[in-house]
Amino acid sequence: MHEMSMAQSILDLVGEEAAKAGLSRVDEVRLRIGEMSGVVPDSLSFCWSLMSGVEEAGPARGAALTFDLIPVKARCRDCGRTFRVENYVFFCPGCGSGETVVLEGRDMTIASIVGE
Amino acid sequence: MELEVGRLVLEANDDIAQRNRKYFQKKGLFVINIISSPGAGKTTLLERTAEALKGELNLAVIEGDIQSTRDADRLAAQGIPAFQINTGGACHLEAETIMKAAGSFDLDRTDILVIENVGNLVCPAEFYLGEDAKVALLSTPEGDDKPMKYPLLFHLSQVLLINKMDLAQYLPFDLDKAKAEARKLNPEVKIFEVSTLQGRGLEGWLEWLRQGAAQSRAGAKKAG
Numbered sequence: 001m002h003e004m005s006m007a008q009s010i011l012d013l014v015g016e017e018a019a020k021a022g023l024s025r026v027d028e029v030r031l032r033i034g035e036m037s038g039v040v041p042d043s044l045s046f047c048w049s050l051m052s053g054v055e056e057a058g059p060a061r062g063a064a065l066t067f068d069l070i071p072v073k074a075r076c077r078d079c080g081r082t083f084r085v086e087n088y089v090f091f092c093p094g095c096g097s098g099e100t101v102v103l104e105g106r107d108m109t110i111a112s113i114v115g116e
Numbered sequence: 117m118e119l120e121v122g123r124l125v126l127e128a129n130d131d132i133a134q135r136n137r138k139y140f141q142k143k144g145l146f147v148i149n150i151i152s153s154p155g156a157g158k159t160t161l162l163e164r165t166a167e168a169l170k171g172e173l174n175l176a177v178i179e180g181d182i183q184s185t186r187d188a189d190r191l192a193a194q195g196i197p198a199f200q201i202n203t204g205g206a207c208h209l210e211a212e213t214i215m216k217a218a219g220s221f222d223l224d225r226t227d228i229l230v231i232e233n234v235g236n237l238v239c240p241a242e243f244y245l246g247e248d249a250k251v252a253l254l255s256t257p258e259g260d261d262k263p264m265k266y267p268l269l270f271h272l273s274q275v276l277l278i279n280k281m282d283l284a285q286y287l288p289f290d291l292d293k294a295k296a297e298a299r300k301l302n303p304e305v306k307i308f309e310v311s312t313l314q315g316r317g318l319e320g321w322l323e324w325l326r327q328g329a330a331q332s333r334a335g336a337k338k339a340g
Contacts, residue, residue, distance in 0.1 A: 112119055
């Protein structure tokens with residue numbers, strides 16, 4: 001629903017990072033999208049293609065957007081087991097405890113950018 | 117060359133939300149972010165809640181809607197301080213607008229700050245606003261399958277209110293299933309079955325608010 005503003009944030013962050021590192025051109029932006037982040041990769045790609053295609057996109061103009069989908073992982077606070085959350089069941093598969101902490105898979109990060 | 121970045125795409129919103137949170141903590145406010153579909157009963161819940169807590173705890177409400185001041189007007193008519201944010205088409209509230217809206221209230225006289233998010237089960241869950249807790253409100257006509265269809269919201273919510281229980285007998289709503297699936301998503305969720313229109317079943321909810329408000333107040337005192 002708001003993939004447009006996500007695409008804008010990515011563009012802003014990539015612009016900042018490129019400036020810091022002195023990159024004049026960014027060819028690829030690599031994302032890590034959590035399975036539970038709520039982000040729809042196809043819509044994000046579509047929004048990205050619109051926003052990165054124009055001059056205002058700066059060094060990220062025309063950059064490819066690629067992503068790895070990150071499964072949801074959690075840790076049990078009772079038995080310490082780390083497990084992959086399947087079908088959104090957050091009970092520990094080892095001891096059945098409901099006291100679990102999510103480790104990853106809930107957000108979207110820019111992992112890296114490729115450019116020169 | 118490949119350059120490691122490792123930054124959250126929503127970091128700008130999250131940074132502001134953390135600032136909001138610190139400010140609210142300093143003020144001793146208990147802040148909740150209520151999320152539901154349109155028409156699930158958020159505003160009626162707030163009317164009943166403010167009425168029940170009158171003389172005990174003061175509420176202030178930030179209303180998020182795409183358009184109109186209908187909800188803020190409804191609350192203001194009952195003497196509840198309310199500030200309307202019109203997102204003008206956006207499907208959720210973001211942290212930046214919350215601080216501006218909060219500034220319109222006399223926060224020293226406020227115990228509980230309620231953010232009534234835009235009616236939508238998807239996007240509002242993704243944007244942290246600086247609240248102490250997210251509250252999901254699900255009404256029985258929407259169906260018992262909603263938790264599994266919108267997992268992020270039900271995973272993140274500390275409280276689930278199942279509303280319009282007075283209608284449940286006429287609907288194919290499987291209460292046990294809805295509760296069991298919500299618990300899969302968040303084993304520690306507190307679930308209250310209510311009918312906001314009739315003002316029934318609110319005791320547990322009100323008690324949860326009282327405890328939250330007491331904790332926030334104590335936290336602010338301790339910090340001096």
